[in-house]
Amino acid sequence: MPTQQTVLVVGGTGRTGRRVLQQLLGRGLRVRAIVRSAARLPPDVAGNPDLTVIEADLTSLREDELGQHVRGCDAVLSCLGHVLSLRGVFGPPRDLVTSATTRLCRAIEALEPTTPVKLIFMTSVSVCRPQGLDTRRSGFERAFLRGLCAVLPPANDNQRAADYLLGEIGPENAFVQWVVVRPDTLLEGEVSEYALHEGIVNGLFLPGKTNMANIAHFMCELVTNPKTWADWRSKLPVIVNAADG
Ligand SMILES: NC(=O)c1ccc[n+]([C@@H]2O[C@H](COP(=O)([O-])OP(=O)(O)OC[C@H]3O[C@@H](n4cnc5c(N)ncnc54)[C@H](OP(=O)(O)O)[C@@H]3O)[C@@H](O)[C@H]2O)c1
Numbered sequence: 001m002p003t004q005q006t007v008l009v010v011g012g013t014g015r016t017g018r019r020v021l022q023q024l025l026g027r028g029l030r031v032r033a034i035v036r037s038a039a040r041l042p043p044d045v046a047g048n049p050d051l052t053v054i055e056a057d058l059t060s061l062r063e064d065e066l067g068q069h070v071r072g073c074d075a076v077l078s079c080l081g082h083v084l085s086l087r088g089v090f091g092p093p094r095d096l097v098t099s100a101t102t103r104l105c106r107a108i109e110a111l112e113p114t115t116p117v118k119l120i121f122m123t124s125v126s127v128c129r130p131q132g133l134d135t136r137r138s139g140f141e142r143a144f145l146r147g148l149c150a151v152l153p154p155a156n157d158n159q160r161a162a163d164y165l166l167g168e169i170g171p172e173n174a175f176v177q178w179v180v181v182r183p184d185t186l187l188e189g190e191v192s193e194y195a196l197h198e199g200i201v202n203g204l205f206l207p208g209k210t211n212m213a214n215i216a217h218f219m220c221e222l223v224t225n226p227k228t229w230a231d232w233r234s235k236l237p238v239i240v241n242a243a244d245g
Helices: 015-026 063-070 086-090 096-111 139-151 153-169 212-224 226-232
Strands: 006-010 030-035 051-055 075-078 117-122 176-183 185-187 194-197 209-211 238-241
Touching (some): 015 030, 015 212, 063 096, 086 153, 096 117, 096 153, 117 153, 139 153, 176 226, 185 212, 194 212, 209 212, 212 226, 212 238
Parallel strands (some): 006 030, 075 117, 117 176, 176 238, 185 209, 209 238
Antiparallel strands (some): 194 238
């Protein structure tokens, strides 16, 4: 019988993160969730015996404390994001996502796991691959996004976190392997057919749609399905509903 995998989730109280928790637990995985407030967890997961809740502020956990929570995990999933309010967008920590990604990677590396830990990081189609690889982004759209990064801290933060994984961790790290998941406009709704693309498919001003349940499904597949992992490891897949892709 295969051993039960253990996954650490950050951002599990968010709109997408809660779906990730529900689906991971529904697949019988053991889950640890670092949350600021356990009261914000969906009621249907709160009492699940496979869920361990760590009530803490991720941004102020020491590296050794984070290491304890990461120890023994096969994968770490992040659905963190700046809360869409004036304070969430412009207040501290402006580097929430970059800081969390960096610190999670360092904590994993410090443990020197014998099998690399999968880091699956949710971001958005505002994040671009380097060297103009997202060929469907026009010059105007790229300039617009650079402008957004200059004035909107969350846009800059998400791009920097992805750049860190691409540049600093890279594809050959012995301890951390990663996938950056790029959904388009988030929608409610159930798991449905979805399409995965290596690059951007929809224009910035004619966005596609992505059910949050589909993001959760794909993130779970990355954990549990070796072929899905092999197909997307070290990539930044764009996920959109099939009707849009
Ligand atoms: N909105 C969109 O249309 C859209 C589209 C594509 C991609 N995205 C990206 O997808 C990601 C997730 O989106 P979502 O709408 O599911 O997120 P969300 O509902 O806003 O949830 C954000 C999560 O991050 C946590 N968080 C926020 N600030 C924190 C802090 N300072 N310290 C610790 N945790 C903190 C929240 O915890 P609390 O519950 O404690 O606040 C929550 O769990 C974001 O990065 C966003 O940029 C968004």
